[in-house]
Amino acid sequence: MSNGRDKEEASFNNNLASLHFWNALFVALLALSGLLLFSDFWRSILGEARAWIRWLHIIVGFAAIVPPLLYLRLVSRHWKLLEGKFWQRFNVLVVPLLLMGWLVSGVLLWQFHAVGPSLSNVALWVHDLLVWIALPLFTYHSVTRLRWHKEPERYRSKMDGAFYTRKAFIRAVIGGGLTILVGPSLIKWIGNLGVGQELQAINKEDANKLLPAPQPLAKSAPPIGGGASAAFRIYTVTKLPSFNNDNWSFTIDGLVEEPVRWNWEQFVALTRSVQVSDFHCVTGWSVYNNTWEGIPLKDLLEKTRVKAQARVVKLYSGDGVYTDSLTLKQADIDDIMVVVMHDGKPIPNHLGGPVRLIIPQMYAYKSVKWLNRIELIDEEYIGYWGQRGYENDAWVKG
Numbered sequence: 001m002s003n004g005r006d007k008e009e010a011s012f013n014n015n016l017a018s019l020h021f022w023n024a025l026f027v028a029l030l031a032l033s034g035l036l037l038f039s040d041f042w043r044s045i046l047g048e049a050r051a052w053i054r055w056l057h058i059i060v061g062f063a064a065i066v067p068p069l070l071y072l073r074l075v076s077r078h079w080k081l082l083e084g085k086f087w088q089r090f091n092v093l094v095v096p097l098l099l100m101g102w103l104v105s106g107v108l109l110w111q112f113h114a115v116g117p118s119l120s121n122v123a124l125w126v127h128d129l130l131v132w133i134a135l136p137l138f139t140y141h142s143v144t145r146l147r148w149h150k151e152p153e154r155y156r157s158k159m160d161g162a163f164y165t166r167k168a169f170i171r172a173v174i175g176g177g178l179t180i181l182v183g184p185s186l187i188k189w190i191g192n193l194g195v196g197q198e199l200q201a202i203n204k205e206d207a208n209k210l211l212p213a214p215q216p217l218a219k220s221a222p223p224i225g226g227g228a229s230a231a232f233r234i235y236t237v238t239k240l241p242s243f244n245n246d247n248w249s250f251t252i253d254g255l256v257e258e259p260v261r262w263n264w265e266q267f268v269a270l271t272r273s274v275q276v277s278d279f280h281c282v283t284g285w286s287v288y289n290n291t292w293e294g295i296p297l298k299d300l301l302e303k304t305r306v307k308a309q310a311r312v313v314k315l316y317s318g319d320g321v322y323t324d325s326l327t328l329k330q331a332d333i334d335d336i337m338v339v340v341m342h343d344g345k346p347i348p349n350h351l352g353g354p355v356r357l358i359i360p361q362m363y364a365y366k367s368v369k370w371l372n373r374i375e376l377i378d379e380e381y382i383g384y385w386g387q388r389g390y391e392n393d394a395w396v397k398g
C-alpha cells in the first residue's frame with residue numbers, strides 16, 4: 001500500500017515538475033521575444049524579422065495559458081504542501097495573476113484595430129508595467145533555484161538565519177546586479193510616460209544641419225494645441241539618416257505634368273499652414289494634441305498637376321528603405337500634411353526631420369519619416385509594414 005502511495009506521489013511531483021518546466025520555458029520565450037520587440041536598439045537591427053517575432057510572441061502567449069490551466073487540477077494539493085512556505089505560496093498566486101494580466105492586455109494589443117487607440121494605449125501600459133514587476137521576480141526566482149548554490153546540508157543548522165550566509169550573499173549580488181541591469185530601462189520607460197519627456201530632445205544636438213531654420217507661424221509658437229501630450233518613441237528600420245543643405249532635396253515625379261525638385265531654401269519658402277492632431281502607433285502608444293506646421297499633401301500634389309492615369313501616391317523615405325503609399329483619393333484628405341515643424345520647433349532628425357509626413361486618421365506606420373520623394377504611379381503599391389503583414393489601409397477606428 002505504501003508502495004502505491006509512493007508511486008502516486010512520484011507522479012504528482014513529476015506532473016508538477018513538468019508543468020513548471022513548460023511554464024518557465026514559455027515565460028522565458030515571451031520575455032526574450034518581448035524585450036526584442038520593445039527595444040529601440042533591436043528594432044533597427046531586426047527590420048523584417050520583427051514581424052515574425054511579433055507573431056511568435058502572440059502564439060507563445062496563447063500557448064502559455066495551457067500549463068496554468070493544467071495546474072488547476074493540482075493546485076489544492078500543492079497549496080497544502082506549501083503550508084508555511086510563504087514565498088512559494090506567493091509565487092503560486094502571483095504567477096497566474098501576471099499571466100492573466102499579460103494575456104488580457106496582450107489580446108487588446110493584438111486586436112488594436114477593433115479596440116481603438118485609447119484602449120490599446122492602456123493595454124500597452126499595463127503590458128509593460130507587468131514586465132517591470134515580473135522581470136526581477138522571475139530572474140531572482142530562476143537564479144536562486146539553480147542547484148549550484150543550494151546550501152550544503154551540513155552547514156544548514158549553523159547558518160540558518162544568518163545575514164551573511166552564502167545564500168544571502170548571492171541574493172544580494174543578484175538583486176544589486178538586476179537593479180543595475182533593469183534600472184536604466186525602467187527609468188527610460190517612466191521617462192517616456194511623461195516625467196522626462198523633453199530630456200532626449202534637449203540632450204541630443206540635432207544631427208540635421210539645414211539652413212535657414214524654418215520660422216514658425218503665429219499658430220505654431222506658442223502651439224495652438226497647447227503642446228503634445230507625451231514624447232514620441234523613436235522608431236527607425238535603418239540607422240538614423242542625417243541631412244544638410246547639400247544632400248537634402250524634395251522630389252515629386254512620376255505621372256505628373258510638372259515634376260518638381262525643391263532644395264531646402266525653396267522648400268522652407270513654400271506656404272505652410274497649421275493643424276492640431278493626434279498620432280497613433282499600432283503598437284499601442286499615442287501622442288495627442290500635436291501642433292504640426294507644414295504643407296497639406298493635396299496642395300503639394302496640385303502644384304505638379306497630377307496626370308489622369310495616376311492612381312497611387314508612393315512615398316519614399318530619405319533613409320533609402322522605408323516606403324508607403326496612399327491612393328490618390330486618400331491623398332486628397334485635408335489633414336494629411338508634409339510637416340516641417342512640431343509644436344513650433346523644427347522636427348528633429350530622430351523624429352523624421354527635416355520633413356516627415358503625418359496622416360492623423362491612419363496608424364503612424366503610414367507616416368513616413370525623412371520624406372523626400374513622392375512618386376505618382378498607376379498601380380497599387382504595398383509599403384514597408386504592409387509587406388510585413390500590416391494592413392495597407394491603416395484607418396484608426398474607435
Ligand SMILES: Nc1nc2c(c(=O)[nH]1)N[C@H]1C(S)=C(S)[C@@H](COP(=O)(O)O)O[C@H]1N2
Pocket residue numbers: 232233234235236237238280281282317319322350351352364365366367368369370
Ligand atoms: N522612415 C521611417 N518612417 C517611419 C518609421 C520608420 O521606421 N522609418 N516608423 C513608422 C512608425 S511604425 C511609427 S509609429 C512612426 C513613429 O514616429 P516617431 O519615430 O517619430 O515616433 O513613424 C513611422 N514612419
Ligand SMILES: [Mo]
Pocket residue numbers: 235280281282283364365
Ligand atoms: Mo508604429
